[in-house]
Amino acid sequence: xxxxxxxxxxxxxxxxxxxxxxxxxxxxxxxxxDIEFIALTGRAGRGGVSSFFPGPVNTVEHVxxxxxxxxxxxxxxxxRMARRLGADLVWAPANFGPxxxxxxxxxxxxxxxxxxxxxxxxxERAQRTVTSWLMRRSARxxxxxxxxxxxxxxxxxxxxxxxxxxxxxxxxxSAPPHPVSDPWPHLRPLGIEPGRRVLLSAGNRLPHKNFDGxxxxxxxxxxxxxxxTVIPGGGEEDPLASLVARCELGEDVVLPGxxxxxxxxxxxxxxxxxxxxxxxxxxxxxVLDALRRGVRVVANDIPxxxxxxxxxxxxxxxxxxxxxxxxxxxxxxxxIDPGELEAATSWAETFTWERSAERTAEVLRxxxxxxxxxx
Numbered sequence: 001x002x003x004x005x006x007x008x009x010x011x012x013x014x015x016x017x018x019x020x021x022x023x024x025x026x027x028x029x030x031x032x033x034d035i036e037f038i039a040l041t042g043r044a045g046r047g048g049v050s051s052f053f054p055g056p057v058n059t060v061e062h063v064x065x066x067x068x069x070x071x072x073x074x075x076x077x078x079x080r081m082a083r084r085l086g087a088d089l090v091w092a093p094a095n096f097g098p099x100x101x102x103x104x105x106x107x108x109x110x111x112x113x114x115x116x117x118x119x120x121x122x123x124e125r126a127q128r129t130v131t132s133w134l135m136r137r138s139a140r141x142x143x144x145x146x147x148x149x150x151x152x153x154x155x156x157x158x159x160x161x162x163x164x165x166x167x168x169x170x171x172x173x174s175a176p177p178h179p180v181s182d183p184w185p186h187l188r189p190l191g192i193e194p195g196r197r198v199l200l201s202a203g204n205r206l207p208h209k210n211f212d213g214x215x216x217x218x219x220x221x222x223x224x225x226x227x228x229t230v231i232p233g234g235g236e237e238d239p240l241a242s243l244v245a246r247c248e249l250g251e252d253v254v255l256p257g258x259x260x261x262x263x264x265x266x267x268x269x270x271x272x273x274x275x276x277x278x279x280x281x282x283x284x285x286x287v288l289d290a291l292r293r294g295v296r297v298v299a300n301d302i303p304x305x306x307x308x309x310x311x312x313x314x315x316x317x318x319x320x321x322x323x324x325x326x327x328x329x330x331x332x333x334x335x336i337d338p339g340e341l342e343a344a345t346s347w348a349e350t351f352t353w354e355r356s357a358e359r360t361a362e363v364l365r366x367x368x369x370x371x372x373x374x375x
Contacts, residue, residue, distance in 0.1 A: 001368060002036045004087040005053075006078045006097045008063050009070035010045035013258060015204050015233070016285055017094045017110055020148075022052050023173060024093070027357030029054035032364065038085055040078060042070065058085070071134055075099055089368055096138035106367045107142040109135060109162075111282030112155035113208050136160045144367050146360065148172050148283040151304035168363045173353030174288035183266035190256040190263065192230060192270075197332060199227040200271040200295070202264070202286055203278070205234045210277040210300070212243060213318045217277070219247050220325035226252045227332060230267055232259045268293040273331055276305060277318040284308045292348035294341050298327050308351075312344035 005025065010018060029037055037055040042063030050057050058081065063073035074092070079102035082090045090097060092107040114132040139145050139162045146168050147153045153167045180186055184194060192198070203209045211231060218226055229252060234240055238255045259267070268274075274290035276299040284305050290297050291312055299305040300318035309315075316327035 001034070001088045002038060002086055003032075003089045003091055003364065004038050004040060004078070004082040004085055004103075006074060006090060006092040007039050007041040007045055007049050007053075007094070008060060008073040008078065009067070009094050010041050010049050011065045012045070012048040013235075014094075016283070019285065020108070020110070020172060021093050023175070023353040024357055024360060026052055026054050027353055028361055028364070031357050031361040035364075038087070040081055042073060067131075071096070071131075074138075075134075079103055089364065091364060092138065092142075096135045097142075099134060099137035099141060101141050104367060104370065105142045106144045106146060106364060107138050108146040108148075109139050109152070109156050109160070110148055111152050111280065112159040113206075113280045113282070142166075143370050144168055144363060146170055146363055149304050149307050151302075151307055152282045168359075168366075170356055170359040170363065171351055172283050172285055172288075173356045174285065174292050174348050174351045175353075177268070177293045178261070178265055179269055179293075180262055180266050183269045186260075186263045186266035187270065190230075190259070191254055192228065192256075192267075194270075196228040197272040198267070198270050199229045199273045199275055199328070199332075200232075200267050200290070201229065201275045201277065202232040205239050208278060208280045210279045210318055211240055213279075213321060213324065214275060214277040215240070215243055215247050215249060215253070216321035217318070217325040217328060218249060218252060220321050221329060223252075225329060225332070227272060228252060228254065230254045230256065230271075232256050232264065232267070234258075268295055271295050273298060273328065275328060276300060277324065278302070278305070279318065281305065287313065288348045288351055291344040294345055296331055296336070296341075297344075298324075298331050300324075310347055312340075312347050 039049050039053045039057040041049045043061050044065035046059045060077050063069050074097050079098045082103040087103050090103050090105040095109055097107050139160050144166055145162050150169055153169050156162050157164050235257055244253045274295045274297045276287050281304050287297050287309050297313045299313050301315035314327055314331055316324050318324045
């Protein structure tokens, strides 16, 4: 049997959804040895997808790196190509695929953030409305919907109108540490030197990540108490740069853009604290990655982050800069309890990509069974 994997939106720089694909797909091939996996990708994803995908990679040349091009490709190309390739099932792992019924389909919807968190300006709100509509249509016409947390499943049912009986929750895994022997050669090119406590917070610059709220919390701290805050992501022209300047945090905040895997491991190894100020998440993978590396975590107090972090995380209201700053300051001041860190690491280690692959394989087999019954 054949499963076509819709990776038209893969570019190598889209964060968590691409981590999900890279970690899961090779393990799925091992869990489903009797199934052939075939990839569809755009021209921007050809090299990246070929580096990990365990089967043929078909490039749709007219699909470029922009979300608009990817969405148009998913609507017009995926189902047609799946039929041509003789697919028994399409799996769309990055929030949406085709928007009408065709080849049987599973779609992974990571969150309903475009409905949960309103956009800012008129253009942004319009873009989010279109994206939300595409996701809703794709999810409603899929045979099964996979999502990554109970909290996300509840939002998808409520916001996208997908019946709960068609939603399957499969938690993400967390990556085991790959520590570097000496972090500083990796960090000095980013402008980070020894001598200050490091607060780490990573992610793209979408509004729900609430890095504005983190910067507001930092301004609430006395200058002498501020850690060196490193916020990877955002690319070369980071939209946070102007806000850092306005807040006069240039001496306290480093915006290194996207960093390598080795640089990220180096940052975890020197970090005193990881902070997740997100207003909404589908899962919150960096929280687990930090806990697994023995780094304390302060996170916004929302259900999904409590689902992921349990009792191992300090929670505070990230929409209140003063309260969030107080939680950060308390975590920086309080002594480290080795027992608590060990418990946090053990908790994070229960989330593995192997387990995620096994459960996702069960869902794909279930969908293939539904497809066989339909034919």
